[in-house]
Amino acid sequence: MKIAIMGGSLRKGSLNLRLLGHIARSIMALGPKVRIASGHELRIPLYDADAPPPHEAVALHNLLTDSQALVIVSPEYNAGIPAHLKNAVDWVSTMTPTPFRGLPVLLASASPGAFGGARAQMQWRATLANLGAIALPGGITVPLADRNLDADGVPLDPRTAAEVQKALAAFLDLTGKLAARP
Ligand SMILES: Cc1cc2nc3c(=O)[nH]c(=O)nc-3n(C[C@H](O)[C@H](O)[C@H](O)COP(=O)(O)O)c2cc1C
Numbered sequence: 001m002k003i004a005i006m007g008g009s010l011r012k013g014s015l016n017l018r019l020l021g022h023i024a025r026s027i028m029a030l031g032p033k034v035r036i037a038s039g040h041e042l043r044i045p046l047y048d049a050d051a052p053p054p055h056e057a058v059a060l061h062n063l064l065t066d067s068q069a070l071v072i073v074s075p076e077y078n079a080g081i082p083a084h085l086k087n088a089v090d091w092v093s094t095m096t097p098t099p100f101r102g103l104p105v106l107l108a109s110a111s112p113g114a115f116g117g118a119r120a121q122m123q124w125r126a127t128l129a130n131l132g133a134i135a136l137p138g139g140i141t142v143p144l145a146d147r148n149l150d151a152d153g154v155p156l157d158p159r160t161a162a163e164v165q166k167a168l169a170a171f172l173d174l175t176g177k178l179a180a181r182p
Contacts, residue, residue: 001032001172001179004063007073007108008038010084015110015145016117020073022153023108023140026168027071035063037088047090057091064092064099069175070133073108076120081127093131100131104178106171107139108164110149116141136174140167 005024008017017038024034037060044056053061064070075082093100107124109117121139128135140163142148148156155161 001069001175002067003027003032003034003069003071003175004037004067005034005071005073006037006042006060006088007071007085008042009075009082010039010043014075015112015142015149016073016075016108018149018151018153019108019110019140019142019145020071020153022149023071023073023164023168025152026165027172030168030172032172035067037063042084042088044084044088044091047087047094049094053091053095057088057095060088061092061095061099064103065097067099067103068179069104069106069171071106071108071171072124073110074117074120074124076109076111076113076115076117079119080123081120086127089127089131098131100128100133102178103133104171104175105133105135106167107135108142108167109140110142110145112144112146114143116143116145134174134178136167136171138167138170140164
């Protein structure tokens with residue numbers, strides 16, 4: 001099973017990128033292969049219907065088309081989706097075949113704030129529903145992440161750490177069930 005993970009902010013010290021690393025290692029420990037799109041791979045020129053898809057968008061489309069599931073590790077900007085991630089998804093949504101229809105998606109977010117990026121996830125759910133993707137009902141949120149993530153992206157709070165593992169198990173279970181369908 002191949003799982004794509006996209007996310008993190010564009011800054012070097014991204015808390016979400018740190019969380020992404022922990023999620024990637026946790027998934028690999030459970031068996032599936034993981035491929036990551038982050039950093040410069042998500043620094044894509046703004047969507048322009050008059051321009052051909054940039055090579056980064058083509059690469060992301062190829063990655064998603066060749067994956068059975070997607071994890072999005074998204075910061076929250078002004079209670080919503082950061083522009084670089086929405087732009088990446090918008091580009092891929094214009095390309096065929098669509099990788100999103102029926103694709104299981106796990107949402108994860110980390111924020112120094114008390115909501116842990118939950119409001120960005122609400123926007124993601126609307127976008128993913130529009131694309132026909134299947135978002136797992138329970139996402140991963142890491143509140144107070146500037147104090148609650150170690151250097152490897154592992155939550156220091158045992159309850160949050162356990163919730164990450166529980167969400168990953170539920171996500172891989174859903175992905176396996178969808179992949180097994182004729
Ligand atoms: C433009 C902007 C808007 C932000 N709005 C929110 C917000 O609505 N909710 C929140 O929890 N954090 C907000 N933040 C704080 C981010 O959660 C914080 O900078 C976080 O560390 C960004 O993710 P990163 O560490 O992966 O870069 C905002 C940050 C920026 C730069």
